[in-house]
Amino acid sequence: MRSNIQAQFRNFGQYGIFVAFVIICLVLAFSTPRFFTISNLMTIGNQVSINALLAFGVTFVIITGGIDLSLGSMVAVTGVVAATFAHPDTYPVVVPIFIGLAAGSAIGAFNGLVITKSKVPPFIVTLGTMTIGRGLALIFSKGRPVSNLSDSFNFIGGGNLFGIPFPIIILIIAFIVCSIILNKTILGRYMYAVGGNEPAARASGIRVNNVKMWVYTICGLLSAMGGILLTSRITTGQPNAGAGFELDAIAAAIIGGTSTSGGTGTMTGTLIGALLIGVISNSLDLLNVTSYYQQVVMGAIIIGAVVLDSMGKEG
């Protein structure tokens, strides 16, 4: 009985964020006429897409009990690297995409390798990679923005398919794939096990280091997708791009109910977290609230979401 009630309370915590999201959207739809228009919704989707991709990646990491602070730097490096190969009349568009994704995966794998081979906590390792990545982005670009990109490359972040912005399509596909990995595959199950109780996972015969390698590599790959998307949208590889993106991504995961102590979290939650952040900043824009206040609101929401979640747990 007691556990039942606790479970319901916890479920409320889980759905609470969804309910909050729907309520905020409804309020905005009635109070701000411009909010609920197709073009504005597309704008939100477009804006949310990069943060959501990074948030999916970091959700995997946080579920295993880790953290990745190098997302923003990976966005910059992969963007710059992709841009270098994306000048018009050089390579077909798949080349910059492939190289960008490979660069992101490689940095992610590097994170995974150091974390599993040393006993250094992920926080510190990825803090280091964050700085290394930023340095690499500046080295590769010689400190200058990489511009003059091909039209086909610029389509990725700026084009429409069937009237839908291409980033939104990428976002939807990534969401589906990430959800399937987490819920339907052995790797996904192992991620929860490692984050829930690492010694027990190891004693159950799970190769914990393999799981972690996968997770950081996938996170790097998703960051690279974010980096390519951003570069394409602003039609420039910016070595200073992506600063602070990691915090928005982590915020989306946490708002969506992923516990920083590991073992719990869902992609749906993270998607809602990212959408919530997007909708709120969009609406504050529409309401002409300055970005200074927006930050205060955003911070309050992060804390509020976690408070809600912890209330469910104490029950």
Add this chain to the structure above:
Amino acid sequence: MPILQVTNLTKSYSGIKALDNVQLTLQRGEVHALMGENGAGKSTFMKILIGLIDADSGEIFFEGNELKRGGVNNVQRKGISMIHQEILIIPELTVAQNIFLGREKEITSSKTGWLNDDRINSKAKELLEQMGVDISPYIKMKYLSVAQMQMVEIAKAISNDAKVIIMDEPTSAISDKEVSTLFRIIRDLKVKGVAIIYISHKMDEIFKISDTITVLRDGKYIGTKSAAELDNGSLIKMMVGREIESMFPESNTQKGKRVLSVKNLNKKGKFTDINFEVHTGEILGIAGLMGAGRTEVARAIYGLDKLDSGEIYINGEHVKVKSADEAVKKGIGYVSEDRKGLGFIPQMSVLKNMTLASLSNHRQGIFINPKSENTVTEAMVENLKVKSSGVNQKVTHLSGGNQQKVVIGKVLLSSPKVIILDEPTRGVDVGAKFEIYKLIHDLAAKGIAVIMISSELPEILGMSDRILVLSKGKQTAMLSKEEATQELIMKYAVE
């Protein structure tokens, strides 16, 4: 006048009565054992006594006055202290700082916020000397053994002028020698008129130390008797409400071919020259005192720790096991003594925990086949008689005995040829213990070679076909079922 008198105590959670008209009369200078299976209401009762939660109704009289609520601090200040099973200390602070934590001002009669460590240290030293324990007040808590930490907790209770001390399974993680120190301290406390409420699952201890025994079952008060009136059988009958004729089921399994043999296993500082073999259908008991190296041997065979030297053979084939995943593949299963730490994933359901070591059986490409997972788990739950509301219930919502069954089920689903059970009935109540014993016999009957490590001699004697005794990392005897006695095992265990 009794020091503590509890009458008609009732507490419900969402309509379910956790305590139903419970009573207790505690005299000064008495060791009063509180007995009952897991879920009998002991911990709820104690939580109410120390002010952690409130009762729905009932009276508590302490020294003749009604005990006013007001939280743990208030109750502690009046003189009721509890030594928790999981000891609550600050590891980075010293012994003295821990003892007087939160009372620095009164102890040093300081009016300002300045600390006076000299005063705290000398007070602590005095206290520990009075108890006759050899612990330096200056040492950081994290360097102490579990037993020493317990002594510090008791010192803290004494320094609080405790008139009633509640001890929750104080001997669950300490060695026999340390138990005798603890008992000496308890007897000293008795002489000073302190009353002890003693909670333990270990029968022999209960009869050794307690004067009076109160039994709870399913939240109800069953009775209070003097320890002299009771024996093992009659006490168990009070606890489970029926007679368990023989705790240990009869075995008629024939031992078959050799499954596991280990030769000259060595790990520096842990164990040396360990040699044994186990056959199909056989239960090999491993006995020894705390720190004899039993768990360390098991962990090394299972690949959780590295061996310095030695060979492991399975079905005659020389195998190298460097990690647990290799051990699982070679057909070795391990159920750890540390259920919470190594046994299960707390966030996961019964099903997800059970299939964790054998997910490759349900593999479809990179995906998990949920149907086959479900079928297999349902069958195992049925087979092991796991009491849960369903396979999707969270494992943390089960009782200790059922959690243990889930962990055993997980290992069984990986189809081991040999299974190592490390303290399989630790923290498990009497009824569930019996079921686990039956289960172990079933495993042996199915042709699995079983190794059972246990600190409870009756369990070792009742279950094992052969008994390996370890002492200080060396193997001192291999006894057959026929020749083994408690005395003989102890003789080799202390050798």
